[in-house]
Amino acid sequence: MHEKHASSFHGNISKIRKLIVQTSLVPGDRLPSERELAETLSISRASVREALRALSFLGIVETRHGGGTFLCEQDRHRYIEILSEFIVTKQTKATDIIEMLRLLERMAFSEIEPTKERLDLLETVIDDDRTFRQQLIFQLKNELFIRIWSEVNRFFEGLDVGDLYTLEERKRFVETWRGMGMPK
Numbered sequence: 637m638h639e640k641h642a643s644s645f646h647g648n649i650s651k652i653r654k655l656i657v658q659t660s661l662v663p664g665d666r667l668p669s670e671r672e673l674a675e676t677l678s679i680s681r682a683s684v685r686e687a688l689r690a691l692s693f694l695g696i697v698e699t700r701h702g703g704g705t706f707l708c709e710q711d712r713h714r715y716i717e718i719l720s721e722f723i724v725t726k727q728t729k730a731t732d733i734i735e736m737l738r739l740l741e742r743m744a745f746s747e748i749e750p751t752k753e754r755l756d757l758l759e760t761v762i763d764d765d766r767t768f769r770q771q772l773i774f775q776l777k778n779e780l781f782i783r784i785w786s787e788v789n790r791f792f793e794g795l796d797v798g799d800l801y802t803l804e805e806r807k808r809f810v811e812t813w814r815g816m817g818m819p820k
Contacts (some may be wrong), residue, residue, distance in 0.1 A: 637743045641649070643773070644683070645683075645687070646688070648677070648679055648683050648684070648687040649687045649691060651677045651679065651687075652673065652677070652684075652688070652691065653688050653691075653696075654709060655668075655676065655677065661707045663707050663709040664706060664707065665706065665707050666705065666706050667688075667697060667704065667705040667706065667707065669704065670684045670685060670688070688705055695708055696708060696742060714771075730797065731796050733791050733792050734792065734795075734797070734800065736788050736798060737785075737788050737789060737792050740781075740784065740785050740788060741769060741785075741800075743781075744772055744773050744775075744776055744781070745772065745809070747776065748772070748775045750813040750814070750816050754775055754813075757771055758771055758772065758809075758810055758813075759810060762810065765794075765799035765800055765801055766799075768806050769789075769800060769801070773785050
C-alpha cells in the first residue's frame with residue numbers, strides 16, 4: 637500500500653471508529669449508509685467502502701447484503717488489540733514503544749501496595765527482566781490495564797532489543813519499594 641494511501645486509509649478507519657463512539661452505537665446497531673458516512677466524514681464512498689471492509693475483516697462491523705452495516709458484538713478487550721495494531725505501525729519508533737512501556741510500568745509501580753510477599757516474589761525473579769516485569773504487572777487487579785500493557789509489551793518483545801531494565805535498575809526498584817514504608 638502506498639504510504640499516502642495507507643495514511644488516508646488508516647485515517648478513514650479512524651474517522652468511522654470515532655463516529656461509532658460519538659454516536660454511542662452499541663453492538664447490533666446499524667451504522668449510517670455508505671452515502672451518509674461519506675457525507676458526514678467528507679470522504680468518498682469508495683473510501684468508506686474500503687474502510688468498512690477493513691473493519692468487517694477485523695470483526696468490528698458486519699455488512700448484511702441489502703440490510704446495511706451493523707456493529708458486531710465484541711470481546712471487551714479485543715478493541716485494545718485492534719487499536720494497538722493501528723497505533724503501533726512500522727513508522728512507530730522503537731524509543732516510543734520503550735518509553736510507553738516504561739510509563740505503563742511506572743504507573744503500575746505507583747498503584748500496587750508494597751507488601752513483604754510481593755517484594756519477596758520480585759526478589760526471586762530479579763535476574764530475569766521479563767519475568768520481573770510480568771510479576772509486577774500481574775499484581776494489578778485491573779484486567780484492562782494488564783491487556784494494554786500486554787499489547788505494548790508484545791511490540792517491545794518484537795523489537796528484540798534485550799532487557800527493558802538493567803539489573804541495577806531492577807534492584808533500585810526493589811529498594812525504592814522497600815523504602816515506601818513496607819512492613820518489615
